[in-house]
Amino acid sequence: MNSFGRPIDYLRISVTDRCNERCLYCRPHQYAGWQGTADGLTDTDLLRIARVAAELGFRKFRLTGGEPLLRPNLTGVVREMTRLAGVQCLGISTNGLKLPGLAAPLRAAGARTVNISLDALTPSVYRRITGGPVEPVLEGIRAALDARFEFVKLNTVLMRGVNEEELWPLIRFSSEHGIPLRLIELMPLTSRDVLTPANFLSVGEVIRWLRQREELVPQPDLRLGHGPAKYYRLAKSGAVVGFIGAMTNLHFCDTCNKMRLTADGRLRPCLGHHDELDLRDALAETESDEPLRRLFELAITNKPWEHAFREGFNPCRPMTAIGG
Numbered sequence: 001m002n003s004f005g006r007p008i009d010y011l012r013i014s015v016t017d018r019c020n021e022r023c024l025y026c027r028p029h030q031y032a033g034w035q036g037t038a039d040g041l042t043d044t045d046l047l048r049i050a051r052v053a054a055e056l057g058f059r060k061f062r063l064t065g066g067e068p069l070l071r072p073n074l075t076g077v078v079r080e081m082t083r084l085a086g087v088q089c090l091g092i093s094t095n096g097l098k099l100p101g102l103a104a105p106l107r108a109a110g111a112r113t114v115n116i117s118l119d120a121l122t123p124s125v126y127r128r129i130t131g132g133p134v135e136p137v138l139e140g141i142r143a144a145l146d147a148r149f150e151f152v153k154l155n156t157v158l159m160r161g162v163n164e165e166e167l168w169p170l171i172r173f174s175s176e177h178g179i180p181l182r183l184i185e186l187m188p189l190t191s192r193d194v195l196t197p198a199n200f201l202s203v204g205e206v207i208r209w210l211r212q213r214e215e216l217v218p219q220p221d222l223r224l225g226h227g228p229a230k231y232y233r234l235a236k237s238g239a240v241v242g243f244i245g246a247m248t249n250l251h252f253c254d255t256c257n258k259m260r261l262t263a264d265g266r267l268r269p270c271l272g273h274h275d276e277l278d279l280r281d282a283l284a285e286t287e288s289d290e291p292l293r294r295l296f297e298l299a300i301t302n303k304p305w306e307h308a309f310r311e312g313f314n315p316c317r318p319m320t321a322i323g324g
């Protein structure tokens with residue numbers, strides 16, 4: 001199905017709003033809006049929604065959260081979801097903490113790709129950002145590589161005054177392990193204090209800074225997944241770095257193919273708009289999928305052309321519930 005001529009075929013599903021980290025920009029300790037609603041949808045709900053989405057033309061699915069690996073029976077959900085007709089690719093976004101035990105079972109269940117958040121390598125900086133230790137995440141990255149996912153990618157959120165010094169070590173780490181690194185601009189999610197003029201660091205500034213050290217060769221045809229990253233190869237080190245300029249790239253939404261399912265069962269057509277359609281009544285209707293189908297169609301029809309982050313957006317739900 002299309003919105004403004006864009007095919008909408010990618011569903012990101014927040015399978016839980018629980019998380020075992022407390023990232024500064026996502027779910028800070030002092031955040032009061034946290035309700036702890038936990039896993040709002042049953043496995044049956046998730047699979048039914050994915051089946052209806054696949055019938056409507058969705059082909060790519062990503063399980064996220066919160067921290068998706070905290071959900072009991074995630075492996076079973078992955079196994080069933082990847083068997084649904086029309087599901088071409090299922091990926092997982094994780095902080096990596098539980099990958100040492102779960103990477104191999106998730107891969108065996110049919111997950112094809114894994115994105116791992118890694119905002120710093122220096123243990124004290126990592127702890128300052130997330131509240132926890134980096135070593136188990138590094139172990140999780142090794143486990144994901146051993147499990148032979150089709151792609152393993154690292155995600156780093158850019159924060160001035162917090163992790164600029166980490167960027168070069170992260171680039172070196174990713175090239176040593178042959179893993180693409182994606183640098184993501186901070187977005188105003190969860191609460192207003194998350195993004196301030198003082199902590200925002202644009203991808204443009206990082207590109208200029210990297211160019212002083214190495215030639216950056218654009219890779220316009222490189223598609224590593226289904227998102228909006230623009231990739232470059234660093235000429236000397238061979239590192240592949242993707243830039244996700246959600247705030248500064250004025251064409252960021254031009255190719256948006258996504259819809260989100262929140263942990264409490266709402267369809268959210270755009271991360272940067274508050275509108276959501278509640279699927280719970282439609283899920284209670286067990287005789288027919290028609291109400292669910294209609295809500296999907298409505299969400300796609302109502303998907304805005306672009307996010308409103310640059311227009312004084314006032315977030316009112318935690319990112320962990322919406323799903324990153």
Ligand code: SAM
Binds near residue numbers: 156
């Ligand atoms: N727990 C998983 C993880 O760490 O990847 C999945 C959920 S997390 C919300 C998904 C992604 O959203 C992470 O890469 C995280 O860094 C990113 N994210 C969360 N809040 C953000 C913000 N305010 N701006 C930019 N990215 C954000």
